[in-house]
Amino acid sequence: MKSTKNKLFISFLLICSFISCNQKKEQELNPSNAIPSAAAIVEQIVNQPEYHIDLLDLKTKKKLGNDTIVTVINDPVYHKTKKYNTVNALTLIANEIDLSKIDAKSTKIVFECIDGYKPEMPLTLFLASKPYLAFKDLDAKGTDWEPISKNGNKMDAAPFYLVYTNAPAENDHYKWPYNLIKIHLEPIDKSKTALYPKDPLMVAGYTLFQNQCITCHAINGIGGEMGPELNYPKSVTEYWVETELVNYIVNPASYRNKVKMPTLGITKQQSQEIVGYLKYMAKNKKKN
Numbered sequence: 001m002k003s004t005k006n007k008l009f010i011s012f013l014l015i016c017s018f019i020s021c022n023q024k025k026e027q028e029l030n031p032s033n034a035i036p037s038a039a040a041i042v043e044q045i046v047n048q049p050e051y052h053i054d055l056l057d058l059k060t061k062k063k064l065g066n067d068t069i070v071t072v073i074n075d076p077v078y079h080k081t082k083k084y085n086t087v088n089a090l091t092l093i094a095n096e097i098d099l100s101k102i103d104a105k106s107t108k109i110v111f112e113c114i115d116g117y118k119p120e121m122p123l124t125l126f127l128a129s130k131p132y133l134a135f136k137d138l139d140a141k142g143t144d145w146e147p148i149s150k151n152g153n154k155m156d157a158a159p160f161y162l163v164y165t166n167a168p169a170e171n172d173h174y175k176w177p178y179n180l181i182k183i184h185l186e187p188i189d190k191s192k193t194a195l196y197p198k199d200p201l202m203v204a205g206y207t208l209f210q211n212q213c214i215t216c217h218a219i220n221g222i223g224g225e226m227g228p229e230l231n232y233p234k235s236v237t238e239y240w241v242e243t244e245l246v247n248y249i250v251n252p253a254s255y256r257n258k259v260k261m262p263t264l265g266i267t268k269q270q271s272q273e274i275v276g277y278l279k280y281m282a283k284n285k286k287k288n
């Protein structure tokens with residue numbers, strides 16, 4: 001199934017390059033001939049190969065793989081050494097997706113959590129590590145999970161928590177999502193292709209948005225879903241007073257009681273850059 005898709009994809013590219021050669025000839029003969037650009041078609045197709053794994057679905061079908069008990073020293077979520085019942089995450093992914101067909105360097109792995117939080121990391125880093133999908137916390141007594149304290153709230157890690165046996169807890173390139181439900185493989189520059197500004201003055205704001213906001217917020221439908229979409233159909237810059245918006249992004253808790261958006265430690269100046277970029281994107285709305 002996957003390999004058929006891949007073959008199709010390659011044939012598509014071949015067809016496109018063929019079209020584009022012919023098109024050039026035709027355009028040379030008749031420059032006014034307005035054939036849709038092959039580059040546009042190729043871009044659309046190149047953006048297509050994405051893979052999705054629904055972990056709850058695999059669980060129902062009993063296709064998660066064999067149980068393995070792992071010990072995680074200095075677990076960054078529980079802040080202590082922990083023991084879990086897990087399945088090997090690399091084996092699980094390799095069973096679902098033919099990794100030999102994927103160019104890992106140009107792919108990222110995106111984790112989707114119950115609340116719409118979507119952290120991501122380069123696929124190469126993930127493949128070189130020892131990731132396990134924990135489904136039961138063996139230190140918990142009488143329940144499946146020891147509670148996690150977050151902003152004064154108690155929660156658990158169900159249904160899945162991604163852990164590593166060899167990743168340094170302080171290296172924040174490794175993502176340790178809990179309440180994990182889906183795994184996606186996507187082109188590494190997916191959001192860059194869609195959201196990179198043409199105006200060079202907006203690049204700083206764009207970069208801050210990519211690094212600080214996109215795990216929780218989407219622009220034009222691209223990004224996390226824990227917080228609201230910020231651009232489409234109405235941009236936040238169209239219904240917030242600009243100075244208030246800048247201050248909110250610096251310190252959300254000073255605006256809303258029990259706010260879920262964290263204070264990220266960004267400066268007012270950086271917040272202003274982000275708002276500048278959001279205003280720019282308000283003029284570039286698109287439904288994705």
Ligand code: HEC
Nearest residue numbers: 212213215216217226227228236249259260261262264274
């Ligand atoms: C951990 C997730 C998370 C991150 C990271 C995050 N936000 Fe939020 N944000 C939220 C949530 C959740 C809300 C909804 C309000 C709340 O906090 O309860 C929100 C609300 C907002 C709102 C208000 C939207 C509205 O319609 O009133 C704005 C604007 C906003 N965020 C901008 C940002 C920007 C800019 C960044 C990056 C600098 C950012 N957020 C980073 C989770 C996040």
